[in-house]
Amino acid sequence: MTNVIANPDVTRYQQPLCSCPTAATDPALEALVREIIGRVADKWTMIVLEVLAEHGALRFSQLGERIAGVSQKMLTKTLRQMEADGLVLRTVFPVIPPRVEYVLTDLGQSLGAAFCGVWIWAEQNRQSIMTARAAFRAREAAD
Amino acid sequence: MTNVIANPDVTRYQQPLCSCPTAATDPALEALVREIIGRVADKWTMIVLEVLAEHGALRFSQLGERIAGVSQKMLTKTLRQMEADGLVLRTVFPVIPPRVEYVLTDLGQSLGAAFCGVWIWAEQNRQSIMTARAAFRAREAAD
DNA sequence: TCCATCACTCTCCTTGCGGTCAGTATGGCA
DNA sequence: TGCCATACTGACCGCAAGGAGAGTGATGGA
Numbered sequence: 001m002t003n004v005i006a007n008p009d010v011t012r013y014q015q016p017l018c019s020c021p022t023a024a025t026d027p028a029l030e031a032l033v034r035e036i037i038g039r040v041a042d043k044w045t046m047i048v049l050e051v052l053a054e055h056g057a058l059r060f061s062q063l064g065e066r067i068a069g070v071s072q073k074m075l076t077k078t079l080r081q082m083e084a085d086g087l088v089l090r091t092v093f094p095v096i097p098p099r100v101e102y103v104l105t106d107l108g109q110s111l112g113a114a115f116c117g118v119w120i121w122a123e124q125n126r127q128s129i130m131t132a133r134a135a136f137r138a139r140e141a142a143d
Numbered sequence: 144m145t146n147v148i149a150n151p152d153v154t155r156y157q158q159p160l161c162s163c164p165t166a167a168t169d170p171a172l173e174a175l176v177r178e179i180i181g182r183v184a185d186k187w188t189m190i191v192l193e194v195l196a197e198h199g200a201l202r203f204s205q206l207g208e209r210i211a212g213v214s215q216k217m218l219t220k221t222l223r224q225m226e227a228d229g230l231v232l233r234t235v236f237p238v239i240p241p242r243v244e245y246v247l248t249d250l251g252q253s254l255g256a257a258f259c260g261v262w263i264w265a266e267q268n269r270q271s272i273m274t275a276r277a278a279f280r281a282r283e284a285a286d
Numbered sequence: 287t288c289c290a291t292c293a294c295t296c297t298c299c300t301t302g303c304g305g306t307c308a309g310t311a312t313g314g315c316a
Numbered sequence: 317t318g319c320c321a322t323a324c325t326g327a328c329c330g331c332a333a334g335g336a337g338a339g340t341g342a343t344g345g346a
Binding site: 219242 | 322
Binding site for chain 3: 216217220
């Protein structure tokens, strides 16, 4: 790690990022939050969350139909991950051909609701971001 | 795309994910939200957001000191990205050796605040997730 | 007998992320 | 005459994410 800037003995986490008082005080929680955000933010988890919130219980293939572009591999992986985190409930009906249903748990629903704030932010600041991007492109084009 | 499940002519986005009324109605907005969440959720952006929210204006090397494990390359890249999106303001002082300062813009600050809800969710549901993970591991260990 | 169904699972294989390290420009200082 | 500091940039390289496509297993229906 020669190029990595050495991390001195800093006293961090003094002021929280936002108004949530305890969020930034505990490094372990911070790691969890980052992990969860990273997980939820991935390409498919959020879409699954959305589709399930919208439709209620869905089978594997129904989810696949409603999520454009997922490969079966990624859909399986995403759902397993969400199941492991307690975000979805997976119900296997022992019939042939197999039938598996997925529903959001309360935890999954509440996560969707929590991301609401970010949706609203994005919606409200959409124009600002577009403008900033255009300005940045203009600046770098002008070297 | 043989393995990808075909996306039929579904009428989607009828019910929003949460209480935000217009969030899920516009595919373009949805893409933007996903992009932004994905961007913020990446390994470094959120930490930069946090550190800058905490310390105010910081120089490149000061940021590097306060963010354990960043390579210069990734710090540069992250900051450029955030600058392009209008989240940070980059000020170059034409002195030698060079001096560059980074501050959060209002947009950057508000994004941090928006993610507050997710932090709170994570904090509140930390135990549920831990429990769910343990239960899942137990289930799959029992095959 | 053969095929379709469903929900995976497995094996490639490519792409891109991110880390390491080396280089660059410029002027003050020893 | 070197050397150092600062904020990068660029080449190289390894690894892991993720897509393509095929295989699987049990059974009901033609």
